[in-house]
Amino acid sequence: xxxxxxxAAEKLASLEAKNLRRELIETGRKDSIxxxxxxxxLLSFSCNDYLNLSQHPAIEKAAIAAxxxxxxGAGASRLVTGNHPLFAxxxxxxxxxxxxxxxxxxxxxxxxxLGIISAVVGGNDLVLVDELSHSCILSGADLSGATVVTFRxxxxxxxxxxxxxxxxxxxHALIATDGVFSMDGDLAPLHDLAAxxxxxxxxxxxDDAHGxxxxxxxxxxxxxxxxxxxxxxxxxxxxxxxxxxxxxxCASQNxxxxxxSRARTLVYSTGLPPASVAxxxxxxxxxxxxxxxxxxxxxxxxxxxxxxxxxxAQSPIVPIxxxxxxxxxxxxxxxxxxxxxxxAIRPPTVPANTARLRLTFTAAxxxxxxxxxxxxxxxxxxxx
Numbered sequence: 001x002x003x004x005x006x007x008a009a010e011k012l013a014s015l016e017a018k019n020l021r022r023e024l025i026e027t028g029r030k031d032s033i034x035x036x037x038x039x040x041x042l043l044s045f046s047c048n049d050y051l052n053l054s055q056h057p058a059i060e061k062a063a064i065a066a067x068x069x070x071x072x073g074a075g076a077s078r079l080v081t082g083n084h085p086l087f088a089x090x091x092x093x094x095x096x097x098x099x100x101x102x103x104x105x106x107x108x109x110x111x112x113x114l115g116i117i118s119a120v121v122g123g124n125d126l127v128l129v130d131e132l133s134h135s136c137i138l139s140g141a142d143l144s145g146a147t148v149v150t151f152r153x154x155x156x157x158x159x160x161x162x163x164x165x166x167x168x169x170x171x172h173a174l175i176a177t178d179g180v181f182s183m184d185g186d187l188a189p190l191h192d193l194a195a196x197x198x199x200x201x202x203x204x205x206x207d208d209a210h211g212x213x214x215x216x217x218x219x220x221x222x223x224x225x226x227x228x229x230x231x232x233x234x235x236x237x238x239x240x241x242x243x244x245x246x247x248x249x250c251a252s253q254n255x256x257x258x259x260x261s262r263a264r265t266l267v268y269s270t271g272l273p274p275a276s277v278a279x280x281x282x283x284x285x286x287x288x289x290x291x292x293x294x295x296x297x298x299x300x301x302x303x304x305x306x307x308x309x310x311x312x313a314q315s316p317i318v319p320i321x322x323x324x325x326x327x328x329x330x331x332x333x334x335x336x337x338x339x340x341x342x343x344a345i346r347p348p349t350v351p352a353n354t355a356r357l358r359l360t361f362t363a364a365x366x367x368x369x370x371x372x373x374x375x376x377x378x379x380x381x382x383x384x
Contacts, residue, residue, distance in 0.1 A: 213241025
């Protein structure tokens with residue numbers, strides 16, 4: 001073996017010993033909630049397709065029509081020739097949904113955060129990040145060259161303490177957080193963080209990947225409670241409740257114009273395929289047209305937490321924290337034997353000793369199956 005092969009083999013062996021090695025498992029999806037793995041049909045509680053739109057007939061029809069009219073790919077970056085006509089439509093719809101002047105569509109949510117953060121802060125600036133924020137926020141903050149400081153999860157008082165300490169030393173400051181936290185399912189205190197950002201002349205970025213379509217009347221975490229939080233940078237993805245692929249930023253016109261000139265992950269990436277853009281437009285149509293449909297995933301998650309006397313779900317994501325990686329993997333295998341696909345989440349995705357089952361609820365999950373899953377988890381995992 002070469003030295004590179006040896007290095008890789010040693011790293012893999014170390015991960016294996018800690019139950020942290022990851023492998024891709026071929027998974028066939030049918031009707032958005034039923035999966036096929038290793039020849040078995042499983043009901044998935046692990047997908048982020050909260051509204052089951054990835055296989056919705058109207059979304060598929062829109063995507064196919066876009067391919068027939070515009071082809072399968074954008075052909076270049078958006079600033080060259082890849083800015084096909086569907087982009088303008090989607091950005092107008094996103095801006096309307098989020099209550100902003102304008103929007104910009106990126107290739108993915110990860111690319112969006114890498115590009116956004118680096119475009120607005122740099123070496124003389126401060127980024128204050130919730131400690132449980134998604135990896136792409138932390139990566140974007142690190143790449144920006146700014147001073148990065150983390151605050152305790154959802155602890156506004158700690159965030160203010162850090163701003164008092166660090167803000168005077170820096171030209172600009174950015175507060176960055178998930179709107180709905182992907183591993184815990186709880187909501188960020190966006191109204192309080194927005195008020196804090198105004199006091200200390202900081203800008204607030206919220207990653208709404210798991211909020212759009214399913215909380216705040218379908219408009220996302222900035223709208224929970226009925227009043228829009230003053231979030232300067234409403235970022236999110238098109239790959240969860242929207243059902244397709246891509247990322248976006250909704251903000252003021254000046255900020256969006258800056259992104260289209262300076263966000264490197266937009267400037268130097270091929271534009272999204274027409275089918276992805278058209279599918280997202282059709283998904284937003286459905287969400288705006290039928291807000292009662294958008295509340296179903298959260299309603300089902302709340303029924304599950306009530307059944308097990310867990311803290312009430314704030315989003316369609318419900319964690320069952322187990323602790324050790326081995327125990328979490330064993331719990332996942334047990335549920336698979338019962339016909340459920342519930343993936344074990346392990347460090348470093350979550351903090352050490354907090355390996356968990358991460359359950360996600362969708363509009364299409366049968367109530368009887370939710371009840372059966374709750375009974376099994378209550379008896380065999382939680383010991384109820």
